[in-house]
Each structure stands twice: as structure tokens, then as C-alpha cells.
Amino acid sequence: MHATREIFRLAARDFLYERRLSLCYVLALTAVLAPLLILFGLKFGLVDTLARRLVESPVNREVIAVGSHRYDAAWFERIAARSDVAFVIPSTRRIAASLSQLQNPATGAVVRAVQMVPTGAGEPLLHLPRSPSSAAAKVTEDAFAKIPEGVTELMLSASAAQRLGVSSGERVLARIDRTAAGRDEGVVWEVTVTGVLRPEVLTEEAALVPLELLVATEDYRDGVAVPALGWSGVPPSTAARQFARFRLYAVSINDVARLEADLTAEGIDVRSQLTEIAAMQALDRNLTRVFWLIAGIGTLGFLASLAANLLANVERKRRELSILRLIGFPTASLMLFPITQAALIALFGALAAVLVYLPVTLTLNDWFTLSLQPGESICRLLPIHLALALGTTLLGAMTAAAWAGWRAARIAPAEGVRDV
Amino acid sequence: MSAVPPVYLCRELVKQRGGGEKLSDAAAPSTAPTDNRQLTTFALHVPSFTIRPGEIVVLRGASGSGKSTLLDILALALHPDRAAEFQFCPEHRAPTDLMHLWQRHNLNQLGRLRGGDIGYVLQTGGLLPFLSARENIALPGRLLGRKPAGRIERVAERLAITAQLDKRPGQLSVGERQRVAIARALVHRPSVILADEPTASVDPLNAAVIRKLLLELVQKAGLTAIIAAHDWPLELTAGVQFVQHRLERDDNLTRSLFWN
Numbered sequence: 001m002h003a004t005r006e007i008f009r010l011a012a013r014d015f016l017y018e019r020r021l022s023l024c025y026v027l028a029l030t031a032v033l034a035p036l037l038i039l040f041g042l043k044f045g046l047v048d049t050l051a052r053r054l055v056e057s058p059v060n061r062e063v064i065a066v067g068s069h070r071y072d073a074a075w076f077e078r079i080a081a082r083s084d085v086a087f088v089i090p091s092t093r094r095i096a097a098s099l100s101q102l103q104n105p106a107t108g109a110v111v112r113a114v115q116m117v118p119t120g121a122g123e124p125l126l127h128l129p130r131s132p133s134s135a136a137a138k139v140t141e142d143a144f145a146k147i148p149e150g151v152t153e154l155m156l157s158a159s160a161a162q163r164l165g166v167s168s169g170e171r172v173l174a175r176i177d178r179t180a181a182g183r184d185e186g187v188v189w190e191v192t193v194t195g196v197l198r199p200e201v202l203t204e205e206a207a208l209v210p211l212e213l214l215v216a217t218e219d220y221r222d223g224v225a226v227p228a229l230g231w232s233g234v235p236p237s238t239a240a241r242q243f244a245r246f247r248l249y250a251v252s253i254n255d256v257a258r259l260e261a262d263l264t265a266e267g268i269d270v271r272s273q274l275t276e277i278a279a280m281q282a283l284d285r286n287l288t289r290v291f292w293l294i295a296g297i298g299t300l301g302f303l304a305s306l307a308a309n310l311l312a313n314v315e316r317k318r319r320e321l322s323i324l325r326l327i328g329f330p331t332a333s334l335m336l337f338p339i340t341q342a343a344l345i346a347l348f349g350a351l352a353a354v355l356v357y358l359p360v361t362l363t364l365n366d367w368f369t370l371s372l373q374p375g376e377s378i379c380r381l382l383p384i385h386l387a388l389a390l391g392t393t394l395l396g397a398m399t400a401a402a403w404a405g406w407r408a409a410r411i412a413p414a415e416g417v418r419d420v
Numbered sequence: 421m422s423a424v425p426p427v428y429l430c431r432e433l434v435k436q437r438g439g440g441e442k443l444s445d446a447a448a449p450s451t452a453p454t455d456n457r458q459l460t461t462f463a464l465h466v467p468s469f470t471i472r473p474g475e476i477v478v479l480r481g482a483s484g485s486g487k488s489t490l491l492d493i494l495a496l497a498l499h500p501d502r503a504a505e506f507q508f509c510p511e512h513r514a515p516t517d518l519m520h521l522w523q524r525h526n527l528n529q530l531g532r533l534r535g536g537d538i539g540y541v542l543q544t545g546g547l548l549p550f551l552s553a554r555e556n557i558a559l560p561g562r563l564l565g566r567k568p569a570g571r572i573e574r575v576a577e578r579l580a581i582t583a584q585l586d587k588r589p590g591q592l593s594v595g596e597r598q599r600v601a602i603a604r605a606l607v608h609r610p611s612v613i614l615a616d617e618p619t620a621s622v623d624p625l626n627a628a629v630i631r632k633l634l635l636e637l638v639q640k641a642g643l644t645a646i647i648a649a650h651d652w653p654l655e656l657t658a659g660v661q662f663v664q665h666r667l668e669r670d671d672n673l674t675r676s677l678f679w680n
Binding site (some may be wrong): 017 | 492495497498527528531532534535536540542546547548549550551559560562563564565
């Protein structure tokens with residue numbers, strides 16, 4: 001007990017006494033560990049972000065119908081029930097799926113030919129990839145956004161909202177036109193903006209609208225009355241409604257191929273990002289391999305450097321260890337001398353490496369801030385990663401030192417003393 | 421015949437260095453090497469050696485005669501090749517068969533005996549450079565869990581190193597370092613003091629002072645001491661015994677014999 005306590009004290013005193021050499025060992029460790037931390041930071045930041053974007057991006061999960069068909073409610077129910085389908089909603093004919101004009105009544109600003117995209121609960125564009133640490137990340141510009149409902153609500157794309165100069169909660173005038181009996185007609189009604197999407201979510205001038213609104217505008221253009229908005233026309237048909245198109249998203253990119261194949265088998269022409277997905281997956285795989293290759297070589301170099309430094313330190317301490325043995329310190333406590341010093345070198349080296357890593361990672365993330373979504377990072381290590389790095393460094397250092405210390409402690413004390 | 425057992429009892433102890441052949445028998449001359457290479461072998465041979473409590477023994481001999489080797493063996497710091505009997509019995513303890521401990525490679529038990537019962541003054545001082553003189557002196561006692569309670573200061577005063585107690589070895593002269601080493605060997609109250617050429621590195625004036633102080637301190641404490649010194653003055657014989665020594669050369673074998 002006395003020996004163990006004494007050896008810890010002696011090892012720390014020697015570490016401080018030879019502070020310049022100790023600093024050299026710490027810096028040597030920092031020099032190999034800091035780039036390794038940055039490399040792993042890039043792996044967990046850049047590569048994982050790209051992979052997550054690839055896997056989770058709704059753009060890559062969308063299966064788009066080419067041309068028009070007739071899909072009834074049963075078809076939508078069957079598709080929605082599939083486990084590989086994340087979201088499906090009917091859509092009207094392309095020609096009918098646009099607003100002729102949106103106008104800000106306060107300023108008179110106008111946007112024409114605004115594309116309408118049907119939306120509903122589970123809207124995939126509102127669930128873009130986000131990191132686990134960014135629960136607060138949002139895909140709309142404001143905190144009060146909600147999915148529009150009824151026939152008097154819509155959610156605007158950023159470009160449309162910007163041109164109109166409106167934000168969430170404001171009201172705009174919507175207008176649609178038709179030609180009936182050779183006459184041009186139009187209706188104008190007031191709609192509420194329930195939210196504004198972030199620019200990258202929907203790049204064109206468009207609006208996410210409830211299916212009810214989309215159907216109403218299609219009916220109006222077809223000359224069918226829309227009682228909810230007071231629009232006149234022929235009475236609505238009592239027959240079950242059929243839709244010309246759909247919006248369909250797979251659960252993951254891995255489900256896209258099967259979904260596409262099944263729809264094609266039904267005689268529905270579809271297109272998806274399959275080729276792009278395969279290319280991106282190959283790129284992701286290879287990029288990950290490159291990172292692990294470099295990281296593997298770096299880790300081996302780090303461990304070799306660590307072992308070499310610590311073995312050299314123990315060889316240098318041979319005389320001191322022999323004197324301690326001569327004084328009567330037992331073998332086990334003698335081994336603690338280099339182990340304690342190795343632990344100190346590893347601890348300070350790892351802390352210094354983290355101190356190098358932190359500003360570098362902040363700088364890298366700052367440089368790429370425009371390419372990142374909230375919660376994403378180019379270079380990122382979680383606390384568990386840093387703890388693992390520290391643990392590995394300590395374990396490697398102490399193992400190398402224990403081996404060297406065991407060798408040094410086994411020699412007869414007289415030999416070590418006479419060597420010098 | 422004294423009823424008190426000897427501190428050291430050695431018979432036919434052999435330690436061989438260099439060359440490739442071991443002595444087939446300690447008493448017999450060695451055979452020549454079997455090949456044409458000229459291998460030189462040095463063999464320390466102790467036919468009979470007994471040290472009783474309180475004796476102060478001086479090993480005289482030229483450099484390279486094996487004094488330090490014998491002292492290292494007596495300090496339990498070097499493994500003898502063989503011995504018919506090699507026993508250590510510090511005061512108030514049962515005799516220990518050292519050869520048995522070495523054969524079992526029981527380094528920890530050897531270390532305990534060394535740390536508790538032996539104070540060793542190395543030729544170079546053997547001080548730890550990162551500790552002050554005071555801490556170096558206190559270290560063996562701290563290892564044993566003993567508090568020196570003023571003993572460091574008393575011994576330091578006798579050795580005239582009080583002013584140097586808080587200095588590191590690197591700030592001391594060679595003579596001062598030797599005095600600190602003597603203090604370190606004494607303060608934890610061992611039974612035996614071993615000193616390997618304690619005055620070899622200092623000037624003759626300092627050497628005489630250190631020799632005198634060492635003898636005074638050892639005699640006053642009633643300790644057993646074995647001192648290796650090639651330059652021990654023959655006139656300084658009061659209370660000191662000299663160990664018999666002879667060198668034998670036989671072809672490539674140099675045999676150094678110590679006995680009393």
C-alpha cells in the first residue's frame with residue numbers, strides 16, 4: 001500500500017521534473033491524435049450526413065407517375081397499406097393543379113401560375129433528414145407553421161412567399177380561371193398562409209395545398225359547382241371520384257426499386273431516382289472505405305508512435321527503476337511507475353488533441369455552414385466518441401508502458417544501476 | 421562460539437560473468453573453452469564468508485576484482501549462479517535462505533528484505549534526480565511507512581548536509597551527494613549497511629572525512645557494515661576487519677576469491 005502510493009507520487013514528481021521531455025511526449029502524441037480526431041470527425045460528420053441525406057431525402061424516395069391514369073380510392077387504400085410506402089396522396093390532372101394567381105392584397109404583389117402540390121398528414125417534405133441532436137430543426141421558416149386544411153389554407157414555398165412578401169398567418173387572394181361556354185371566367189377567394197417552407201424544400205413557386213382545395217379547383221375548371229366556396233357550376237357527380245395522378249414516397253431508398261417494379265407490373269409508368277441512388281450509394285460506400293483506410297493507417301501509426309515513445313521513456317527510466325527496486329519497491333508497484341507516466345502522457349496528449357480538434361471542427365463547420373441544414377455538421381464527434389478516443393489512448397499507452405515496465409522490473413536491480 | 425546467528429553466511433558461492441563456460445566446480449580449475457575463440461571468463465568465488473552482527477568489514481581489492489559484484493550479491497540485488505549455502509539473518513529475525521528465494525525468483529521477498537534491513541550506498545550515490553536530498557533520504561522510510569520524526573535532520577547534521585537538504589542532487593557536489601546517499605542508507609534504521617566505493621568519486625580530503633563519518637555513524641548505531649573500497653587506508657583499522665582476497669588466472673578464466 002505504501003509502495004503503491006509512493007510510486008504514484010514519484011512518477012508524477014518525475015513527470016513534472018522532466019517537464020520539457022514530458023511536454024515532448026505529450027506533443028508527439030497530440031501530433032498524431034489530433035489529425036485522427038479530425039479525420040474521424042469528418043467521417044461522422046461529412047460522410048454520415050451525406051449518407052443520411054441520401055437515405056432519408058424525400059426526393060430520393062419519391063416515385064413519380066408518368067402520364068395520367070385513373071386511380072380510385074381502393075387503389076390508394078391498397079398502396080397506402082403497403083409497409084414500404086411512407087406517404088401516398090391523390091393528385092389531380094397536371095393542367096388543373098395550379099393557381100392562376102396569388103396576390104398580396106396589402107401590397108398588390110402578384111405571383112402567377114403557382115403549382116399546387118397536394119399535402120396531408122405525414123407530408124414527407126416536412127420531415128427532412130435531421131440529426132438526432134437537432135430535434136428543434138424545422139423545415140419551415142416559422143415556428144407556427146401547420147399543415148393546411150380545408151379550402152382556404154395553403155403553405156407557400158419560400159420563393160413564392162418572398163415574391164408576395166407574406167409570412168405565416170397572413171392572408172392572400174387566390175385566383176383561378178376557366179373558359180366556360182366560350183367565356184373567360186375566374187374566381188377569387190381569400191386563403192391563409194399556414195407556413196412558409198425553407199428554400200431547399202421546394203425550390204419553385206408552389207404551394208402545398210389540402211387535397212380538398214386541389215379537388216375544388218379541378219372541379220371549378222371542369223365546370224362543376226363547389227358549394228364550399230360558393231362557386232357555381234353543374235352539380236357534382238355522385239360517382240366515386242377517380243384521380244389522374246398521385247404523390248408517392250417509399251419508406252426508404254431501399255424500397256424504391258421494389259415499389260417501382262410493382263407499379264410497372266400494374267401497367268403504371270413511373271420514374272424514380274434509382275440510377276442516381278445507386279451511384280450515390282456506391283460513392284458513399286467508397287468514400288466510407290477511403291475514410292476507414294486512412295483512419296486505419298492513422299490509428300496504426302498512432303499506436304506505433306505511442307508504443308515507441310513509451311518504450312523509449314521506460315528505457316530512459318531504467319536507472320531510476322533499478323534504484324527504486326534497490327530501495328525495496330516490489331515488482332508490481334515498479335510497473336506502476338511507467339504506467340502512471342504513460343497515463344499522464346496519454347491524458348494530457350488526448351486533452352491537447354481535443355483542444356486542437358475543437359477550433360478546427362468549428363472552423364470547418366463554419367466554412368460549410370451554407371451547405372448544411374440545422375443540426376448537420378461537416379466535422380462532428382459525439383462525447384461518446386471523444387470518451388472512446390481518450391479510453392483507447394489511455395489503454396494503449398498503459399498497455400505499452402506495462403509491457404515495457406514489466407521487462408524493466410524483471411531485471412536484477414544491480415544490472416540497471418551498473419548500466420549507467 | 422556466539423549464540424547469535426551470523427548476518428551473512430556464505431559457502432561456495434559463485435557468480436560468473438562473461439565468456440561461455442560455467443565453472444564445473446567452484447573449487448576446481450575451469451576447463452578451456454571448447455572452440456578456438458578466446459573467451460575470457462570472470463568468476464567470483466566465495467569459499468567461506470561469515471559476517472556477524474555489529475562487524476564492520478572492508479573488501480579491499482583492485483578495480484575489477486569483483487568487490488562490487490560481491491556487494492551486489494550481499495545486497496540481494498544480483499542473482500548468484502550457485503551457492504552451497506547463502507543465508508541472511510538480520511537482527512531479531514529468522515534466517516532466510518537467499519539462494520532458495522533467488523531460485524524461486526521471489527523478487528518481491530528479496531525486495532522486502534533489502535528495503536527493510538539493508539542500507540546500500542552506491543558508488544555514484546544512486547539518488548533520484550527528481551527528489552530533493554531530504555526526500556531521497558526519507559524515501560526508504562516512507563516505503564516502510566515509517567515517519568522519520570527529526571532523524572533526517574539529526575543524521576544530516578552529523579554529515580554536515582543540513583543546508584543541502586532541500587536541494588536536488590543536480591545542485592550538489594559529488595561529495596555532498598555521497599553524504600546524502602549515506603544518510604539515505606541509515607535513516608530507516610536497517611541492520612546492515614553496504615557501501616560500494618563510497619569515497620571513490622571524491623577528493624582525498626573529502627574521502628577521509630566521509631570514511632570517518634560513515635564509520636562513526638555505523639559504530640554509534642551498532643550496525644553491521646560491509647564496505648568495498650580499493651583505496652581503504654591500511655592505518656584505518658580500528659574496529660574494522662579485512663576480508664581475504666586473492667586473484668587466480670588460469671588460461672581464459674580469472675577467478676576472484678573472497679573469504680574470511
